[in-house]
Amino acid sequence: MQEQHPDPLIEEALRWSVVLKNRSVSADDRAAFDRWLQADPRHEAAWTQAQQVWMRVGKIGPAFANRAPPPKPRQPTPAPGARPPLAATPAMRPAVSRPAPVSRRRLFFAAAAVAAIAAPTALVLSRPGLFADQRTAVGERRTVALPDGSTIELAGASALSVDFTASMRRVVLQEGEAFFNVAHDPARPFVVEAASGHVQALGTAFDIKLGADAVVVAVSEQSVEVSLAGAPPVIVRDGQQVRYRAGQLSAVREADLAQVQAWRHDRLVFQEAKLGDVIADLERYRGGRIVTTDSRLRDMPVSGEFDTRQADAAIDTLASALSIRVRRLTDFLVVLSPKA
Structure with missing residues (x-):
């Protein structure tokens, strides 16, 4: 989110x-x-x-x-x-x-x-997926079947739109995260637009996550081509991932697919992730807002595994491990601050 x-x-x-x-x-x-x-x-x-x-x-x-x-x-x-x-x-x-x-x-x-x-x-x-063709609620996980036989599994608080023509299969991921299992059809390329990039499936299964400051594409079967204005396209093969933001495309590197796809099994797995990114993921499963009173908290490294169905328990675990104070002002507003 x-x-x-x-x-x-x-x-x-x-x-x-x-x-x-x-x-x-x-x-x-x-x-x-x-x-x-x-x-x-x-x-x-x-x-x-x-x-x-x-x-x-x-x-x-x-x-x-x-x-x-x-x-x-x-x-x-x-x-x-x-x-x-x-x-x-x-x-x-x-x-x-x-x-x-x-x-x-x-x-x-x-x-x-x-x-x-x-x-x-x-x-x-202000929500980017307000008029999306498909969207999930906070904490919901749902699989969408497309007319060509492809399927898309949407994570919580995610949204996308579909535009299929006789010559092109186009999907726009507007919010959140999704796992794509694409039916082979060389006559109609399958392209996913996410933020400023385009991901073309080459007969494959892959995950795309719209993060707070970057998009992550991870491939679990075959390969995809990721293109971005101002950068040469790259091929990402099974077991690999790439990150991009406006005008910047990272090097292709090995992906931890179990970690990437943990959300499909109601888990969130982090390895040296920034607390700010962890908060963004938890908001997709808890709802409301989680804010920090000190921006330095958002850069704190987090490693661990959490149940998406128990987001509040995850917050308490993080607070204990990182010496953070938690205030729940309402059911929808949690504030994290450094302990005195």
Whole structure:
């Protein structure tokens, strides 16, 4: 599942919310906030939406959520020896003032609010497979039979569209992961489009996974040709895999097919995978969002095997192994943060 990234302006507005909610907020902080608010008309709209988000996530700040932006204060003259404002450090204010980091607890709640930015309607409309011919729900696994005798097994939260003509068999994988078992028909090439690449089956069985930052193609029978704009096509044979992203095609290497296809048996297997990628996979089987309060957590290496039918147990196992704190704010929102 591709991760949904929050609007950076709303995220910044939420961080201002954290600063202004701090009991030690100064007049300089408020002045810096006002400069940010007036710098761009989009900032005011982001601020309004941020307040709504803040209120939605567990009613974090009921007294604060309905407040209007603070009135513009007189520019104060700092007293000798006065502490600098929370939002005034040079690293955080290159041109327009930005809020500086505050306590871990407040950033925890800010991150949780960022995760809930998209309203339900907006979230649904933003899904790449909304109008797909075939799609699976979270946690569902289903096999689709095609008119030519080919079959496609869809993983959870996956979507694709099919376009068969007299001369071409075309499938577009729009979201998630799928295993293809292609019927031989040299008169009609079977081509799968996934992100920026094309995978042409050469009478074969193969897996394609749309990851957060790359597409992975792994072949279990015969071979496929993977082509990408700006790069020469490569042949991937059985027992091999290749990764690609926009304009970049990796070298072909050996694939661990048991690991690649574990999802077909309700398992997820990881070997030195980034926690961010593990989270993306778990979301396809658990539903909702799993967010982190510290971006460094997403790069932590993970090795292990998990049951897709027990995604919450997998989260708890990861938290124990990696010394991560887990907060379940709602049934659909889990927040991971470093232990103090």
